[in-house]
Amino acid sequence: MSVVLHYFTGTGNSFVQARALAESLKAAGEPGKVVLSPMTALFKGKMEDFSSFDAQGFVFPVYMWGIPLIVRDFAAACNFPQDCYLFAMTTCGGMAAATLPMLDDVLKRSGQSSGKRGLASGFTVDMPGNYTPFYGAWSEDKQQKVFVQAEARLHSIAAIIRERRNHPLERGWALANLFLTGIVYRFSSPKIPLMARKFKVDSNCTGCGVCQRVCPVSNIELKKTPQFRDHCQHCLACLHWCPEQAIQFGSSRGRKRYRHPEIKLQNMEDQHDGKVTEI
Template identity: 30%
Template sequence: MIFYFSGTGNSKWVARQVAAYQHESLIAIADELAGGADLIYTLQPSEVVGFVFPVYSWAPPAIVMEFINKVRFTNAEGHYFFFVCTCGDEAGLTLNIMNETVAAKGWTWQAAFTIIMPNNYVSFPGFDTDPKELEQQKLHAAIDEMERINQELASRSNVFQCKVGSWAYIKSRIISKLFNKYQVTAKPFFATDDCISCGLCEQHCPVHNVKVHIKPEWGNHCTSCLACYHICPRHAIHYGKATLKKHQYFHPECK
């Protein structure tokens, strides 16, 4: 089982590669949470459990943490658990946070990886997408890196390769909490008159928080994934004034 969460497609692309190579089913975390059913799974004898998700403000997204806290496996012992997180530059203390989260559930991770993908965070001053040349370099490098990671997973290796980066404690333990408290909200979103009511923002919202009635309207369970902003073909969606002069990115194979 490969559980994934993705906004602009980086983690979805990675999850697809992992699921195909490892011959595992692909399950969207947002859909499972929205389904309302008990999140209880029974694993087949040779089945592995993987989580794929983006790093938000140097930590796992709140929706991923919610899912892990709620999910239960009836026969977790003896199975291979791993995660792959995508990020633009560094993951901070994501590995530490994931270790702490599953320890209370009686699991342990057997492997964890960071894979560098194009940046997509634009809703804060000083942050923007990568230049197109760097974006393409990251996408090409990710293909080879994904092959290497899949080989490690197929061998059931105990490998932990998460890029921590600088000032990790401050970023993951302090800034991340402020991000979740103040930035994970749809309130600043609006659409300009350039909106053509195409509905792509509604279609690509992983938590179905966007509804288009002439213009898009946002609900109250936004994950701050920015899929709606990045998928808009007219660049008509903005997050307050922070994104007015910024760029867009969506994984080319996940549009």
């Protein structure tokens, strides 16, 4: 019995929660391997073979009240054994709406999971919001309260996964789901890859290359200053990790950036490189 957590992160919320969940699983007595595997492997062309793992999960942030495009593409590309226990955990600073049912639908329609199976369980964990074009980072006190609540949740989530139990997919209110996921996401998400064209780089840029190193999908080319390509995921990692706050999007100028306090630059580089880590 082994578990793999496929993760995607921009500011570190989902990575830190994936790692904490992995540690909770080991503490709960998970007998086999527990590994973290970045979904960026899809872009690197080196998808690992996890067919011997009896449980596979997805950990990722909510974008536009739906699933990030990389999560959609990764889930559709994976092959899961017929008896594999599939689960997901989203992180969000607001409403998750129908994000988990959306992933469930992708899995069932992809035909990659034997018998077109979907998620056996799905969870949403609150994390500090970080969409800087709309607002600055939350206060440290507010962030800390959210972290404490998340830690308590992870123990109960780990117990469900450890026992391979079914759990209803957590979701928002029906009308909100219909509008936010069913309409806003479906009409807005196709525009995400080209949204990088709206990034602005100001004169504070030193050409250090951090933005290029943290971009999960190698969408940034450094030519003295960052040049953005056309397969952006809109994770805003470049904006939040820039040490000079030189990258702007919308009304982000002057607003405090956010990174989870436990995320390190090396963690982001490991995701960029598609590195698998055993806990």
